[in-house]
Amino acid sequence: MNLYEFQAKQIFAKHGIPIPKGELAQTPEEAEEIAARLGGRVVVKAQVLAGGRGKAGGIRLAETPAEARAAAEAILGMQIKGLTVRRVLVDQAADIAQELYLGIVLDRAGRRLVLMASAAGGVDIEEVAATTPEKIARVDIDPLLGLQPYQMRQVACDIELDRALLTQFTRIGLGLYEALMHSDATLAEINPLAVTAGGELLALDGKMVVDDNGLYRQPELARAREMLDESPAEREARQYGLSYVKLDGYIGCMVNGAGLAMATMDMTKLYGGAPANFLDIGGGARADRVAAALRIILADPNVRAVLINIFGGITRCDEVARGILEAFAQVPSKVPVVVRLIGTNEEEGRRLLAEANFITARTLSEAARLAVEAARAGTAAPAA
Amino acid sequence: MGILLDNRSRVVVQGITGREGSFHTLQMVEYGTQVVAGVTPGRGGEWLEGIPIFDTVAAAVEATGADTSAIFVPAPYAADAIMEAAAAGVQLIVCITEGIPALDMLKVVAFVRSRGARLIGPNCPGLITPGQAKVGIMPGHIHRPGPVGVVSRSGTLTYEVVYSLTQRGIGQSTAVGIGGDMIIGSSFVDILELFEQDPHTDMVVMIGEIGGNEEEIAAEYIAGRMSKPVVAFIAGLTAPEGKRMGHAGAIIAGRSGGAREKIARLKEAGVRVAEHPEQIADIVAGML
Numbered sequence: 001m002n003l004y005e006f007q008a009k010q011i012f013a014k015h016g017i018p019i020p021k022g023e024l025a026q027t028p029e030e031a032e033e034i035a036a037r038l039g040g041r042v043v044v045k046a047q048v049l050a051g052g053r054g055k056a057g058g059i060r061l062a063e064t065p066a067e068a069r070a071a072a073e074a075i076l077g078m079q080i081k082g083l084t085v086r087r088v089l090v091d092q093a094a095d096i097a098q099e100l101y102l103g104i105v106l107d108r109a110g111r112r113l114v115l116m117a118s119a120a121g122g123v124d125i126e127e128v129a130a131t132t133p134e135k136i137a138r139v140d141i142d143p144l145l146g147l148q149p150y151q152m153r154q155v156a157c158d159i160e161l162d163r164a165l166l167t168q169f170t171r172i173g174l175g176l177y178e179a180l181m182h183s184d185a186t187l188a189e190i191n192p193l194a195v196t197a198g199g200e201l202l203a204l205d206g207k208m209v210v211d212d213n214g215l216y217r218q219p220e221l222a223r224a225r226e227m228l229d230e231s232p233a234e235r236e237a238r239q240y241g242l243s244y245v246k247l248d249g250y251i252g253c254m255v256n257g258a259g260l261a262m263a264t265m266d267m268t269k270l271y272g273g274a275p276a277n278f279l280d281i282g283g284g285a286r287a288d289r290v291a292a293a294l295r296i297i298l299a300d301p302n303v304r305a306v307l308i309n310i311f312g313g314i315t316r317c318d319e320v321a322r323g324i325l326e327a328f329a330q331v332p333s334k335v336p337v338v339v340r341l342i343g344t345n346e347e348e349g350r351r352l353l354a355e356a357n358f359i360t361a362r363t364l365s366e367a368a369r370l371a372v373e374a375a376r377a378g379t380a381a382p383a384a
Numbered sequence: 385m386g387i388l389l390d391n392r393s394r395v396v397v398q399g400i401t402g403r404e405g406s407f408h409t410l411q412m413v414e415y416g417t418q419v420v421a422g423v424t425p426g427r428g429g430e431w432l433e434g435i436p437i438f439d440t441v442a443a444a445v446e447a448t449g450a451d452t453s454a455i456f457v458p459a460p461y462a463a464d465a466i467m468e469a470a471a472a473g474v475q476l477i478v479c480i481t482e483g484i485p486a487l488d489m490l491k492v493v494a495f496v497r498s499r500g501a502r503l504i505g506p507n508c509p510g511l512i513t514p515g516q517a518k519v520g521i522m523p524g525h526i527h528r529p530g531p532v533g534v535v536s537r538s539g540t541l542t543y544e545v546v547y548s549l550t551q552r553g554i555g556q557s558t559a560v561g562i563g564g565d566m567i568i569g570s571s572f573v574d575i576l577e578l579f580e581q582d583p584h585t586d587m588v589v590m591i592g593e594i595g596g597n598e599e600e601i602a603a604e605y606i607a608g609r610m611s612k613p614v615v616a617f618i619a620g621l622t623a624p625e626g627k628r629m630g631h632a633g634a635i636i637a638g639r640s641g642g643a644r645e646k647i648a649r650l651k652e653a654g655v656r657v658a659e660h661p662e663q664i665a666d667i668v669a670g671m672l
Contacts, residue, residue: 106486106490106566106567108566108567108596108597108598108633109571109596109597109598109601111489111490111493111494111567112490112494113490126638126639130639142494143490143491143493143494144491144494144495181487184485184486184487186486186487186566211485211486211487211566211632212628212632213459213483213484213485213486213565213632214485214486214487216459216460216483217460217485243628243629243630245624245627245628245629247622247624249622255540256540257538257539257540257541257630258538258564258593258629258630258631258634259536259537259538259539259540259541259542259564259591259593259619259631259634260538260539260540260541260544260619261629261630262541262593262594262619262620262622262623262629262630262634263541263544263617263619263660263661265622265623266619266620266621266622266660267660267661268622269621269622270659270660274622275622278623278627278629278630280630311540311543311544311547312523313521313522313523313526313540313543314411314521314523342543342544342547343523344523344525363662364544364660364661364662365660365662
C-alpha cells in the first residue's frame with residue numbers, strides 16, 4: 001500500500017523529522033484559508049499516488065491566499081496518470097539552498113534494509129542510480145542491530161554534507177528508520193530533503209510504501225487505506241479476501257493462485273486477446289468466493305468472455321464445479337464462460353459444467369484460445 | 385533421489401492441530417512422509433492419528449529426532465515459529481504460512497542463517513521428492529520420480545508445470561516452491577546449487593515471476609557456475625507497473641522486476657525460456 005505525501009510526512013513528523021507547516025484542503029476555499037493562516041508564500045501540491053506530479057502541473061507556488069485558491073482550483077479535479085486529484089496539500093514554501101535525497105528501501109535479494117543518500121536530490125533517484133551511481137552513498141542495515149548513528153555519519157561524509165548539518169542529518173536518518181520500522185514499511189523516502197537558506201534540514205516531500213502483510217498490526221494505517229482511491233470492485237475484492245487488479249483488456253480471468261493467474265493472463269495475450277483483470281480466488285473454490293469474484297469481473301463493462309482456470313490439486317474438481325454452478329445461479333449473465341479444471345475427479349467436474357452450457361477446456365492453451373474466440377464471436381452459449 | 389528431502393527425513397509439524405495443519409499432516413503421511421511429531425503450544429501430550437504432540441519444538445526434537453519442520457501456524461505467530469524451529473536445531477524449515485510481515489522476515493532469515501539451518505518459504509507450497517516424501521500442500525499424485533529438478537516462486541503454477549511434465553512421462557527429482565513473498569529463506573540460486581550437485585538431477589525447470597531480481601541473479605549463476613541445462617518460464621508479461629499481483633513479492637517497482645528484463649537476462653545466460661507453461665514440457669522432452 002502506497003501512502004500519500006501528507007500521510008508519509010505526518011508519520012515522519014511523529015518520528016522527529018522536520019516537515020514544513022501545512023494542511024490538507026479539499027476545496028479552493030479551504031486552500032485559501034490555509035494559505036492565509038500559514039502566511040507568506042505557499043506551495044499547493046496534488047495528493048495523488050503517482051509520480052511526475054510536478055511535470056503534470058500538479059504542484060504550484062502561490063504568493064498570496066488568492067493565488068493559493070486559484071492554484072487549488074486548477075489542481076483539484078485534475079487527472080494525473082489516470083487518477084483524479086481530490087485533495088491538495090498546502091505547505092509553507094521553503095527557501096531552498098540545496099536538495100538532498102534520503103531513503104531507506106528493502107533490498108530483497110540481500111534480505112536487509114539499505115539506506116541511500118545523495119547530494120543530487122529532488123530528481124528521480126532511479127535516474128541518478130542508473131546514470132551516476134557514484135553520486136549515491138549506501139549503507140546496509142543489519143536486521144538484528146538496526147541503523148546505527150555512525151552509519152549516518154559515514155553517509156554524511158560520503159555525500160560531502162556540510163559539517164554543520166551532521167547532527168541534524170543523523171537524527172533525521174534515525175527518525176526515518178524508526179518511522180519505517182514502526183509502520184511496517186518497505187520503503188521510506190525523503191526527496192527532496194532540503195537544506196534551507198537558514199541552514200536547516202526540512203523534508204519537503206515524502207513517500208512510504210507499507211507492507212500489506214503488516215496491516216493487521218497497523219490499525220491506523222489500515223484505516224488510512226479507506227482514504228485511498230480504491231474502486232468499488234477493489235474494495236469488494238478485498239472484503240472477500242480476493243486479490244484483484246483491474247486491467248484494460250476484455251477477457252475476465254478467475255484463477256486460483258497468483259502465479260497461475262499471471263500465466264493465464266499472459267496466455268490470453270499470447271492467443272491474441274487481452275486480460276481484463278488479475279484475480280486470484282485463493283485455495284479451493286467455495287461458492288460464495290466464486291460468486292463474489294464473478295460479480296467483480298462482470299461489473300467491468302469491457303468483459304466479453306470469462307476464463308476460469310482452477311488447478312484443483314487436492315481439492316476435488318466436482319466440488320469446484322458445483323461451487324461454480326452455485327455462484328452462476330446467484331449472478332446470472334450472458335457473457336460466455338470457459339472453464340478449465342485440473343485435479344481429482346476432473347472429468348466429473350467438466351461433465352457437470354458442460355451440461356450447464358459452459359465451454360470446458362482440458363489445457364490452459366485450449367482454454368485461452370476458446371476464451372479469445374468466444375469474446376470475438378460474442379455469440380457463444382450463455383452460462384446457466 | 386533429489387535434494388533436501390527423502391523418506392528418511394523426520395518431520396515435525398508446527399500448528400498440527402489447526403485445520404490446515406491436521407489436514408495436510410495426514411496427506412503427507414499418506415504420501416509416505418515420516419511425520420514423527422506435532423507441536424501446538426498447550427496441547428502437549430495429545431495425539432493426532434498416532435502422531436505425538438508436544439508443547440515446544442525443542443521437546444519434539446528431543447523425543448523424536450525430528451530434523452525437518454513444516455509450519456502451518458497463522459501469520460502473526462509464524463515468524464516466532466520459524467525461530468523456534470531454528471533454535472531447536474531443526475535443519476530444514478518449511479514455512480507454508482502466507483502473510484508474514486517482511487520486516488519480521490528480515491530478522492528471522494538472519495537468525496536462521498546464524499543457526500546454520502535452511503528455510504524454504506514462507507508463503508510457499510513446500511517441497512516434494514516424488515516417490516519419497518512431501519512436506520507441504522502440493523497434490524502428491526501429479527508428481528512422479530525422475531531426473532528433472534523444479535524450482536518455483538509460485539504454487540498452482542508449479543503444479544501446472546509438474547502436471548504437464550508427468551503427463552509426458554517426465555519425472556521430477558525434487559520440486560521446491562521457494563515462495564511468493566518479498567523476503568524468503570532460500571533463493572533460486574540456493575536451490576539451483578543443490579540441483580547442480582545432485583547426481584539424480586539431470587536438468588532443472590525454473591519458474592519465476594515479476595518482482596525483485598532473484599531471476600536475474602539466478603541467470604548470472606547459471607551462466608557462470610552451472611553445467612546442467614535450465615529451462616525457465618517467467619509469469620507476468622501482461623502485469624502493469626506498480627500493482628501487486630497477489631504475491632507480496634510480485635510487483636514491478638520502477639525499473640526493476642519486469643518480466644521482459646528477466647527473460648532477456650535468462651536467455652543471455654543460455655537458458656531456454658518457454659513462452660507459456662505448457663511449452664516447458666515440450667522443451668524438456670526435446671532436451672532429455
